[in-house]
Amino acid sequence: MNMLQIATAATAVTLLLSPGFSFARASAPAQADDRAVRQAKALELAQLVEPRESVDGGGKLEAQYVKGLLALQEVAELEAEHPGIVKAMWRAIAPEIERDFKTQLPEHWAKLADIYSSGMTLQQIDHAVGFMGGPTGRKMVRLMNEGLAAPSIGLAAEAAGSDISASGFAKAKVEAAETMARGLTEDEQKQVVAFGASPAGKALLSLGPQVQQASLEWMNKSDPETDARLEALMTKAIENFVAADGRKVKAKR
Numbered sequence: 001m002n003m004l005q006i007a008t009a010a011t012a013v014t015l016l017l018s019p020g021f022s023f024a025r026a027s028a029p030a031q032a033d034d035r036a037v038r039q040a041k042a043l044e045l046a047q048l049v050e051p052r053e054s055v056d057g058g059g060k061l062e063a064q065y066v067k068g069l070l071a072l073q074e075v076a077e078l079e080a081e082h083p084g085i086v087k088a089m090w091r092a093i094a095p096e097i098e099r100d101f102k103t104q105l106p107e108h109w110a111k112l113a114d115i116y117s118s119g120m121t122l123q124q125i126d127h128a129v130g131f132m133g134g135p136t137g138r139k140m141v142r143l144m145n146e147g148l149a150a151p152s153i154g155l156a157a158e159a160a161g162s163d164i165s166a167s168g169f170a171k172a173k174v175e176a177a178e179t180m181a182r183g184l185t186e187d188e189q190k191q192v193v194a195f196g197a198s199p200a201g202k203a204l205l206s207l208g209p210q211v212q213q214a215s216l217e218w219m220n221k222s223d224p225e226t227d228a229r230l231e232a233l234m235t236k237a238i239e240n241f242v243a244a245d246g247r248k249v250k251a252k253r
Contacts, residue, residue: 012154018034034122036124037122038117038120038121038122039113039114039117039192041117041122041125041126041129042112042113042114042115042116042117042125043110044112044129045112045113045125045128045129045132045230046108046109046110046112046113046116046118047109048133048137048138049112049127049132049141050105050108050112050134051141052102052105052110060092062087062090062094065086065090066086066087066090069086069089070086082241082242082245083243085238085241085242085245088237088238088240088241089113089234089237089238089241091237092233092234092236092237093230093233093234093237096226096229096233097230097232100223100226103216104221108214108215108218111214111218112211112214115210115211115214116128116207117209119200119203119207119210120200120203120204120207121203123199123200124199124203125199125200127195127198127199128200128201128203131191131195131200132155134186136188136191136192139183139184139188140180140188140192141186143179143180143183144176144177144180146179147175147176147177147179147180148172148173148229150178164216164219164220166212166213166216167217169212169219170212170217173212184185
């Protein structure tokens with residue numbers, strides 16, 4: 001199910017750039033770079049573009065979850081019959097999803113770090129870390145997470161047992177990137193453009209397809225035991241909510 005993993009922002013930079021910018025592809029990294037150092041810095045970059053805090057959205061994440069599921073007709077009908085049931089479902093499974101997300105995140109960081117260290121020089125990674133670790137970079141990631149949550153949750157629910165398609169995910173990312181861009185100030189947009197025109201920005205853009213594939217594989221990865229626990233929690237939440245709703249109706253009579 002992995003409903004929270006889809007909030008990933010591993011492609012935040014490349015997503016913002018790709019809809020409206022076309023920079024030249026970056027050259028291959030210099031072989032003289034020390035790979036161990038480059039790998040360590042690449043891991044730092046991965047942790048910035050896919051922060052652990054991306055799951056700590058509180059009320060915002062709950063609202064996005066409800067919005068995403070309500071896009072499905074059957075869920076909308078259930079909500080209409082039992083107002084508040086989707087929110088109850090989320091609250092029942094949210095702690096388990098957060099634990100699952102944080103457990104799997106280090107493995108995803110490692111894969112992203114491999115991509116960055118193989119396709120960027122140490123200087124480019126340093127520049128990217130400086131930008132993504134700054135106020136504008138952090139804001140960009142936060143906005144991307146918020147923009148991706150609702151449509152991607154809807155995609156995951158709609159897939160229900162099958163993989164999220166690359167085309168569906170790409171469409172959701174473009175929409176999220178556009179929303180994110182609108183959330184930046186004019187000065188912040190200029191900073192993003194300047195970074196995108198730099199060697200580091202060009203390198204990140206050239207790695208976009210690899211990053212997207214890694215993110216999609218991560219999102220589609222499922223664990224039967226975790227899925228079973230989530231399904232049990234959600235089923236129990238639905239049963240409890242419907243039962244309580246029925247008692248309210250009888251009380252009103």
